[in-house]
Amino acid sequence: MDFRNKVVAVTGGSEGIGRALVELLLQRGASVATCGRNHDKLYQLQAAFPGMPLHVLVADVSNEQDCNQFIATTISTFGGIDILINNAGLSMRALIVDAEVHAFKRLMDVNFWGMVHCTKAALPSIIERKGTVVGISSIVGNRGIPGRSAYSASKFAMQGWLEALRVEMFQHNVNVLWVSPGFIATNIRSVALNEQGQQIGETPMDESKLMSAEECAGYIINAIEKRKRTVVLTLTGKATVFISRFFPRLADKYIHQFFFKNGKLIK
Numbered sequence: 001m002d003f004r005n006k007v008v009a010v011t012g013g014s015e016g017i018g019r020a021l022v023e024l025l026l027q028r029g030a031s032v033a034t035c036g037r038n039h040d041k042l043y044q045l046q047a048a049f050p051g052m053p054l055h056v057l058v059a060d061v062s063n064e065q066d067c068n069q070f071i072a073t074t075i076s077t078f079g080g081i082d083i084l085i086n087n088a089g090l091s092m093r094a095l096i097v098d099a100e101v102h103a104f105k106r107l108m109d110v111n112f113w114g115m116v117h118c119t120k121a122a123l124p125s126i127i128e129r130k131g132t133v134v135g136i137s138s139i140v141g142n143r144g145i146p147g148r149s150a151y152s153a154s155k156f157a158m159q160g161w162l163e164a165l166r167v168e169m170f171q172h173n174v175n176v177l178w179v180s181p182g183f184i185a186t187n188i189r190s191v192a193l194n195e196q197g198q199q200i201g202e203t204p205m206d207e208s209k210l211m212s213a214e215e216c217a218g219y220i221i222n223a224i225e226k227r228k229r230t231v232v233l234t235l236t237g238k239a240t241v242f243i244s245r246f247f248p249r250l251a252d253k254y255i256h257q258f259f260f261k262n263g264k265l266i267k
């Protein structure tokens with residue numbers, strides 16, 4: 001795919017996988033738009049790419065008006081949208097029995113409704129350009145994971161919604177795909193929500209052993225180019241999806257062993 005005449009909107013592009021996507025897409029010659037809640041992080045991103053076709057806007061995807069504005073300003077800046085990557089996302093680490101329900105709702109607002117708002121706003125332009133809608137899901141969108149109940153629910157919801165959209169878009173020649181990464185080295189576990197819906201502030205993983213955001217972004221771009229339906233990333237991620245599909249009870253046991261020690265959630 002020649003990205004030089006493509007406009008790509010990436011939500012949550014100031015950090016992690018989103019930022020790696022923005023960098024890679026700019027290198028490939030695309031015009032790129034991105035958003036996030038923190039002005040300073042977006043400003044630093046823009047300062048790192050002076051003179052490049054990069055549009056940034058402070059927007060919280062859980063707010064419908066912000067999403068409409070992000071998409072509208074992207075279209076007015078670049079003339080339309082070929083590819084929308086719904087990447088902005090939030091995780092959690094809390095047991096259902098301890099967590100407050102508003103924390104679950106926040107996860108749905110960002111991960112599911114954020115995607116719905118942005119996709120609805122961008123769809124007419126994407127249909128006109130026979131483009132692509134992407135959802136950055138997760139392994140937790142294929143298999144419920146303890147401590148991540150609402151994160152899992154939001155990604156299952158994402159995949160169901162996109163699967164329906166995919167078939168609705170056949171007649172328009174629009175490709176719809178969702179990517180399920182395993183553990184990727186980013187800030188997501190540190191900013192994940194605890195029982196009270198506040199940032200945890202630390203990661204339980206050795207982040208240096210995980211796939212890099214840059215490698216993950218490369219797989220995502222490759223899937224867009226090949227107009228794939230879905231992609232599962234990392235060896236552990238693929239194994240988890242496979243065992244959960246064909247041996248679900250065994251998967252329950254392995255997952256319990258991995259995430260719990262002496263009855264406590266340790267990851």
Ligand SMILES: NC(=O)c1ccc[n+]([C@@H]2O[C@H](COP(=O)([O-])OP(=O)(O)OC[C@H]3O[C@@H](n4cnc5c(N)ncnc54)[C@H](OP(=O)(O)O)[C@@H]3O)[C@@H](O)[C@H]2O)c1
Pocket residue numbers: 011012013014015016017018035036037038039041059060061062086087088089090091110136137138139180181182183184185186187188189191
């Ligand atoms: N890292 C992993 O292990 C992993 C695995 C599977 C799937 N994923 C998925 O990959 C996507 C990206 O995650 P990541 O690991 O790159 O996370 P990250 O490092 O925490 O980055 C998240 C990005 O999204 C933005 N963001 C967060 N909430 C937002 C909101 N309400 N509105 C607009 N922007 C928002 C953040 O900027 P601000 O804070 O400034 O808003 C930041 O730019 C997520 O959908 C996540 O679920 C990640």
